[in-house]
Amino acid sequence: MQGGFKLFSRGSVLKSAxxxxxxxxxxxxxxxxxxxxxxxxxxxxxxxxxxxxxxxDILKGKGKGADxxxxxxxxxxxxxxxxxxxxQHNVGALVVVKSxxxxxxxxxxxxxxxxxxxxxxxxxxxxxxxGDIMTEENKLITVTPETKVLKAMQLMTDNRIRHIPxxxxxxxxxxxxxxxxxxxxxxxxxxxxNRLNAFIQGGY
Numbered sequence: 001m002q003g004g005f006k007l008f009s010r011g012s013v014l015k016s017a018x019x020x021x022x023x024x025x026x027x028x029x030x031x032x033x034x035x036x037x038x039x040x041x042x043x044x045x046x047x048x049x050x051x052x053x054x055x056x057d058i059l060k061g062k063g064k065g066a067d068x069x070x071x072x073x074x075x076x077x078x079x080x081x082x083x084x085x086x087x088q089h090n091v092g093a094l095v096v097v098k099s100x101x102x103x104x105x106x107x108x109x110x111x112x113x114x115x116x117x118x119x120x121x122x123x124x125x126x127x128x129x130x131g132d133i134m135t136e137e138n139k140l141i142t143v144t145p146e147t148k149v150l151k152a153m154q155l156m157t158d159n160r161i162r163h164i165p166x167x168x169x170x171x172x173x174x175x176x177x178x179x180x181x182x183x184x185x186x187x188x189x190x191x192x193x194n195r196l197n198a199f200i201q202g203g204y
Contacts, residue, residue, distance in 0.1 A: 053188045055152055055166055056145035058181070059174045071175045074099045075106050075131030079118055082109050082130050093163035095172050096134045105172055107134040110163060142167045143176075149184045156181065 072095040073082045082094055093110040109130050117133040118125050142165045143152050156164055156178050166174040 053149040053184050054145065055143050055147045055149065055176060058149065058176050058184050059145065059166060062174070062180070071095055072097050072172065073109065073130055075129065075134070077130045078126050079109070079114060079128045079130055079133060080125040083114050083125060086111065091175070092177065093175065095165050095175065096130055105137055105140070105165070106131065107136045108140055108163070108165065109134045140165070144168060145173070149181055149188070152176065153178075153181045153185060
């Protein structure tokens with residue numbers, strides 16, 4: 001019994017020593033360090049901004065072709081000249097401005113307008129003015145340079161349009177197509193996947 005008591009006592013002493021040693025390490029410190037690291041990495045990802053691409057980024061990518069210099073015609077131009085301009089510049093739509101010095105936006109003319117209102121109806125494109133077949137200003141859907149690309153895509157999808165003018169305080173500054181928007185979204189998602197892979201692999 002006495003030997004058993006001594007053995008038990010020694011075991012208790014050893015156990016107490018181990019417990020005292022363990023208590024020296026703050027049991028909360030390690031989880032906190034992990035959480036802090038995780039939060040910092042997540043914050044870095046958020047700084048890049050998921051789905052943060054704006055219409056202005058698309059216009060920058062389009063370069064000089066986005067300055068609007070050839071993206072418009074007037075209400076008095078013939079449909080023939082408007083379609084010829086679209087063909088020359090490989091675009092599917094032109095913004096229509098009012099004739100005169102003001103040149104405020106009057107609407108938009110697209111390939112669809114040409115097909116539905118000229119070809120199908122058997123009208124002459126040379127004798128028909130753009131103002132007669134354009135989509136008028138009150139029906140015009142526009143975005144600003146600060147509009148998010150995904151928002152622009154939603155507008156274009158909901159309204160079944162393929163081109164959308166970009167407007168700022170000074171007026172029309174460019175045009176983006178559904179192709180421009182889709183490419184931007186795909187590129188952004190690809191970059192986001194790369195960031196997530198880097199995060200998983202410890203690159204952050």
